[in-house]
Amino acid sequence: MISDSIHQAMTGLIRRQYDRARQDLSARLQALSDPEGDLVSVIEGLVAHQVHAGIVQDDLHALERFQITAPRDPARVFFVDYNPARARRHHGAGRAEAPPGWDRVNAGCYLCPENILWQQRFCQFPAPVPLPSGSYHAWANPFPLGHFHVTIAADAHVPQAWMGQDRAQSLDSLARRIVDLVHLAQQLPRYLVFENGTGAGATLPQHHHFQALKKWPGLTRYPIEAAARVQEERDGTGKAGQPF
Numbered sequence: 001m002i003s004d005s006i007h008q009a010m011t012g013l014i015r016r017q018y019d020r021a022r023q024d025l026s027a028r029l030q031a032l033s034d035p036e037g038d039l040v041s042v043i044e045g046l047v048a049h050q051v052h053a054g055i056v057q058d059d060l061h062a063l064e065r066f067q068i069t070a071p072r073d074p075a076r077v078f079f080v081d082y083n084p085a086r087a088r089r090h091h092g093a094g095r096a097e098a099p100p101g102w103d104r105v106n107a108g109c110y111l112c113p114e115n116i117l118w119q120q121r122f123c124q125f126p127a128p129v130p131l132p133s134g135s136y137h138a139w140a141n142p143f144p145l146g147h148f149h150v151t152i153a154a155d156a157h158v159p160q161a162w163m164g165q166d167r168a169q170s171l172d173s174l175a176r177r178i179v180d181l182v183h184l185a186q187q188l189p190r191y192l193v194f195e196n197g198t199g200a201g202a203t204l205p206q207h208h209h210f211q212a213l214k215k216w217p218g219l220t221r222y223p224i225e226a227a228a229r230v231q232e233e234r235d236g237t238g239k240a241g242q243p244f
């Protein structure tokens with residue numbers, strides 16, 4: 001048996017080592033970031049670090065992409081990504097039970113930093129992502145959908161649902177989500193950013209999060225971007241020549 005005092009000493013040591021490594025990585029990632037606020041280097045630096053640390057467990061070798069084009073209008077295209085390795089995410093990538101001296105908060109929520117510490121064996125680190133509505137952190141996805149796939153989670157344990165007590169509260173919450181998403185999209189050019197709402201695919205509805213991943217190389221635009229560009233041209237607000 002390991003005595004309580006030894007457990008306590010080791011818990012304190014690991015906490016200090018983790019905090020120091022987290023601060024060191026944050027400073028390095030900050031140094032990589034674009035002075036005008038572009039987050040691409042931060043996200044790509046974080047994922048590179050987490051590939052080395054063994055947190056990202058899928059190298060995407062089995063990922064396939066299918067393009068489905070409307071026969072009468074080739075401009076209308078759907079893309080389907082198929083990655084059989086994603087099924088492994090349901091088995092989890094980390095520990096289910098907290099070791100002695102560590103708290104399992106909010107029923108072991110996978111997006112609470114206090115749980116991620118011990119769940120991922122003190123090897124998973126985040127990158128700070130300040131958003132208009134508050135403080136968020138990006139975490140590399142262990143079983144990514146595509147390249148540089150990160151989950152951008154609120155620091156606070158707040159639900160994914162934006163529906164509030166009444167209409168005014170719901171609209172206010174929805175507006176803040178949209179402002180955050182637009183801000184993220186501006187900071188991550190050539191990335192897809194999105195939120196899976198409750199009832200629309202969110203697998204962790206108890207903790208608010210966005211997702212971001214790099215677009216497939218060569219992919220010019222998603223249908224929603226093409227529609228936005230048409231609207232911009234109609235309104236005369238477009239930025240011709242600007243990459244998506």
Ligand SMILES: [Zn+2]
Binds near residue numbers: 112156206
């Ligand atoms: Zn949480």
